[in-house]
Amino acid sequence: MAEPLELYDVTIIGGGPAGMYAAFYSGMRDLKTKLIEAKEELGGRLLIYPEKMIWDVGGFAPVKCEQLIAQLAQQARIFDPTVVFGQQITGLSKQEDGTYVLEAESGEKHWTRTIILALGRGILKMEKLNIEGAERYEVTNLHYTVQELEPFRGKRVIISGGGNSAVDWANELESIAASVTVIHRRDWFGGHEKNVLRMKNSSVQVRTLHAITQLHSDDGETIGKVTVSDLETGVTEVLETDAIIVNHGLKSDFTGITDWGLDMDDWNVFANGKLETNIAGIYAAGDFASYDSKVNLIAGAFSDAVLALNSAKLFIDPEAPRVAYVSSHNDRFKEKNRALGYKDEDDE
Incomplete structure (x- = not known):
């Protein structure tokens, strides 16, 4: 008999920059978080160009793709999210209580209150x-x-x-x-x-x-x-x-996600300014998200992740603060600061 599924607050599909930062920020919002990546490692499309130099990420000038991946992956795990590799999500079913069950191509299932789609360009194949x-x-x-x-x-x-x-x-x-x-x-x-x-x-x-x-x-x-x-x-x-x-471009495959009823074109899902899709409780971030004033930079993917997670938090708890406190004032970082040898005002 199969074990009962464990319910998560947020399940992030995709382990590129948007998905990794979403996992980190979800921890800042004190949400029970799962990240599912179809490949066996984090990085998304950046994995294709490990030695390329990236100049347009705040605080790094410049940084190699492989170094940025490593630091994003480390940051993503700060609040110990569940990370699942090698599962390509295809199926979606809504439960009577409003939660969702996701199903991988291989048959594994995942139970969640909300979903962040950080699919990038999908499963990419070189032309x-x-x-x-x-x-x-x-x-x-x-x-x-x-x-x-x-x-x-x-x-x-x-x-x-x-x-x-x-x-x-x-x-x-x-x-x-x-x-x-x-x-x-x-x-x-x-x-x-x-x-x-x-x-x-x-x-x-x-x-x-x-x-x-x-x-x-x-x-x-x-x-x-x-x-x-x-x-x-x-x-x-x-x-x-x-x-x-x-370098003749990439072909994209979003598998069964295109059958969920999302408002999307061949490459993107359409979202509003809160990164909400047309399906309640499902949000988008990064390259997969399309909306007015979209910024197609890695820095924009980080912003998308924050907006999507804030929307997910309010969907779960409408009385919650609209945004997380910044890290210098966020209680979730106090113990981590002490572990690094830093004192805050409460320690005086």
Whole structure:
């Protein structure tokens, strides 16, 4: 016989920046908290770019993705939330008392009063290079992400794509690789303007309105050359290479959550200024949330988490304070401050 489910005040789905900060702030609001992450580690989309430098998070200038993940994860666990890995939530059922039961794809169930959807872009899958036989080189020198920069030192690198990541990788590798060439189908780049300008003013060779159309290998294991085609004229050119990095975007999968009756489009759930969705007791935060005045930065994800948790707290207890006290005046931090050797006015 299955054990009875334990009821939580808040269940956060998604372990990226919004989900991790939501877990921390939920503790500040003295709520019984569970965080469920489909992968086996916290970090969300940041896990794709562990060595990328992030400059726009308050108090960090700059910080590597992997370091930011580690510190957010440590902060998320301060109030000992229950953290569940490897479960992709698909099902939702509302109980007679207004609580919810969530069901994972694998069958596990979770009982909760409120839900914070911090799904980011969902279960992300890289768009692969659409050339027959390309997959055989994925174990050697065809890459869809950059985990470390050092393996590319002294190599001739070709980057296919024109989004933020392609531009960032080009800039990061410019001083490490023997050469960097960016091949992009369009004549404009989706990266931040300052980073695009930096790339164009560097030694990086930029070829817009071009695409990789053929891969060549002498040994059948590694790519030695690529054919690049001019999409306007059809003229082709063969370039030698030691490594190819592909950044053609991501495909998103929200699984059964799209069947819950949420007001959403292909990428986002629509929320109001309190991060409330159209279903009572269900809130959104981070990239998954769409609303007027949305700030698409990690800093914005933190703000979303706070607003969503405050709404959840008031849903559970309408008489509760509208927001949590700041940490310098929050009773939940007194013991933790003492453990760090700090005294407050009550200790005098």
